[in-house]
Amino acid sequence: MIRVVLPAHLRTLAKIQGEVLLEVAPPVTLRSVLDALEARYPTLSGTIRDHVTQQRRPFVRFFACEQDLSHDSPDSPLPEAVAAGSEPLLIVGAIAGG
Amino acid sequence: MSRVRVLVGTRKGAFILEADGKRENWTVSGPHFAGWEIYHLKGSPADPNRIYASQSSGWSGQVVQRSNDGGTTWEVVGNKFIYDGTPGTHQWYDGTPHPWEFKRVWHFEPSLNDPDTVYAGVEDAAIFRSTDGGQNWAEMPGLRGHGTGPKWQPGAGGLCLHTILLDPAEAKRMYIAISAAGAFRTDDGGASWKPINKGLRSQYIPDPNAEVGHCVHRIAMHRSRPNTLFMQKHWDVMRTDNAGDEWTEVSGNLPTDFGFVIDVHAHEPETIYVVPIKSDAEHFPLEGKLRVYRSRAGGNEWEALTNGLPQSDCYVNVLRDSMSIDSLDSCGVYFGTTGGQVYASADAGDTWKAIVHDLPAVLSVEVQTLQ
Numbered sequence: 376m377i378r379v380v381l382p383a384h385l386r387t388l389a390k391i392q393g394e395v396l397l398e399v400a401p402p403v404t405l406r407s408v409l410d411a412l413e414a415r416y417p418t419l420s421g422t423i424r425d426h427v428t429q430q431r432r433p434f435v436r437f438f439a440c441e442q443d444l445s446h447d448s449p450d451s452p453l454p455e456a457v458a459a460g461s462e463p464l465l466i467v468g469a470i471a472g473g
Numbered sequence: 474m475s476r477v478r479v480l481v482g483t484r485k486g487a488f489i490l491e492a493d494g495k496r497e498n499w500t501v502s503g504p505h506f507a508g509w510e511i512y513h514l515k516g517s518p519a520d521p522n523r524i525y526a527s528q529s530s531g532w533s534g535q536v537v538q539r540s541n542d543g544g545t546t547w548e549v550v551g552n553k554f555i556y557d558g559t560p561g562t563h564q565w566y567d568g569t570p571h572p573w574e575f576k577r578v579w580h581f582e583p584s585l586n587d588p589d590t591v592y593a594g595v596e597d598a599a600i601f602r603s604t605d606g607g608q609n610w611a612e613m614p615g616l617r618g619h620g621t622g623p624k625w626q627p628g629a630g631g632l633c634l635h636t637i638l639l640d641p642a643e644a645k646r647m648y649i650a651i652s653a654a655g656a657f658r659t660d661d662g663g664a665s666w667k668p669i670n671k672g673l674r675s676q677y678i679p680d681p682n683a684e685v686g687h688c689v690h691r692i693a694m695h696r697s698r699p700n701t702l703f704m705q706k707h708w709d710v711m712r713t714d715n716a717g718d719e720w721t722e723v724s725g726n727l728p729t730d731f732g733f734v735i736d737v738h739a740h741e742p743e744t745i746y747v748v749p750i751k752s753d754a755e756h757f758p759l760e761g762k763l764r765v766y767r768s769r770a771g772g773n774e775w776e777a778l779t780n781g782l783p784q785s786d787c788y789v790n791v792l793r794d795s796m797s798i799d800s801l802d803s804c805g806v807y808f809g810t811t812g813g814q815v816y817a818s819a820d821a822g823d824t825w826k827a828i829v830h831d832l833p834a835v836l837s838v839e840v841q842t843l844q
Contacts, residue, residue: 384509384530387507432533471532
């Protein structure tokens with residue numbers, strides 16, 4: 376199972392408590408995880424990536440295994456520890472606004 | 474007994490204020506959608522318990538919320554606002570072409586007779602329509618496509634379509650306003666649109682009398698006279714009596730004719746309200762005195778309404794969607810400030826009282842009169 380941690384305001388929007396566990400067929404990529412996340416929680420569609428361009432929203436970041444994956448291709452494999460479920464994928468709202 | 478429900482959108486959530494017809498004792502619920510910017514909430518005239526709310530943030534984009542029980546519970550509906558065809562470009566602040574990009578919904582205008590039909594005015598400026606209660610949205614492309622779209626330029630707040638007026642007498646006639654493109658009208662249900670800016674004069678654009686480019690802040694209509702519109706432009710208060718074909722200035726004796734809000738009395742179509750703001754550089758009341766100005770003559774002759782409003786050291790702003798009027802016999806007037814106050818008058822503006830003092834900055838105020 377893939378573990379995903381969402382920022383608080385998106386957990387509230389999707390009515391989620393704690394981590395999300397997702398079944399994702401390999402290869403596990405950012406795109407496949409986000410596709411699975413949005414399929415499970417349609418209210419999150421458009422809040423993490425743009426509906427049309429599928430680009431990450433500018434103030435959203437993707438972290439895992441102490442790495443910033445935000446600028447990686449959405450089709451690159453995620454770290455093995457994420458694919459194995461031992462580490463979560465962190466979807467983070469960037470600090471902004473002072 | 475009649476009662477009123479005031480829907481307040483703020484920088485950090487929505488609030489719902491309710492009172493009976495006396496409008497003396499208020500209950501406050503909220504924040505709904507805490508932490509999110511709520512640009513606008515509005516109830517359906519056909520079903521007042523159906524409310525649409527525009528929820529957005531710089532982090533997570535646009536969300537649309539819908540309530541079917543007067544704001545007690547909410548559900549997320551569709552947020553896919555995709556421009557029709559190839560979006561093309563408008564002008565950027567520096568005059569260069571800039572691709573149309575959806576940013577947020579500024580204003581919802583529910584249909585007068587169908588709770589599932591609602592119009593959305595968005596940034597970058599366009600109008601969308603949903604006929605299934607907000608689940609799906611389709612652009613009405615005739616507006617951006619009518620010809621002047623590539624010349625439109627954003628105002629300081631963005632290229633926003635912020636005003637939508639539905640003509641109660643002519644089902645296919647609608648008016649919209651865009652900052653800073655101007656006002657437009659359709660007579661065929663949105664298939665085609667034309668600029669209605671003749672008579673507007675704006676010194677801040679190269680041709681002060683241009684067909685488009687005017688920074689219209691707000692337009693208001695009385696439902697008994699849909700051909701008469703009142704406009705608060707960036708500078709100047711204007712009126713038209715022929716559905717926008719020609720505008721005349723009615724700023725008259727206002728101490729400053731800059732401002733954002735304008736509205737019309739519920740029962741007196743020639744009684745209108747504005748809140749003068751010092752200037753485009755200084756977005757606060759002149760002399761630190763928060764004054765609503767009322768004209769009972771449809772403009773030109775204005776009186777200051779100050780009873781109950783702060784008359785010293787007040788430096789708040791009143792944003793364009795932040796005034797609303799109820800339709801009780803003694804007409805109620807409401808407005809919100811960037812300082813977090815919502816002021817109400819139960820006597821058509823003669824006296825005022827703050828319903829709430831300390832909300833986040835108020836972005837919009839809409840009142841519903843309920844039976």
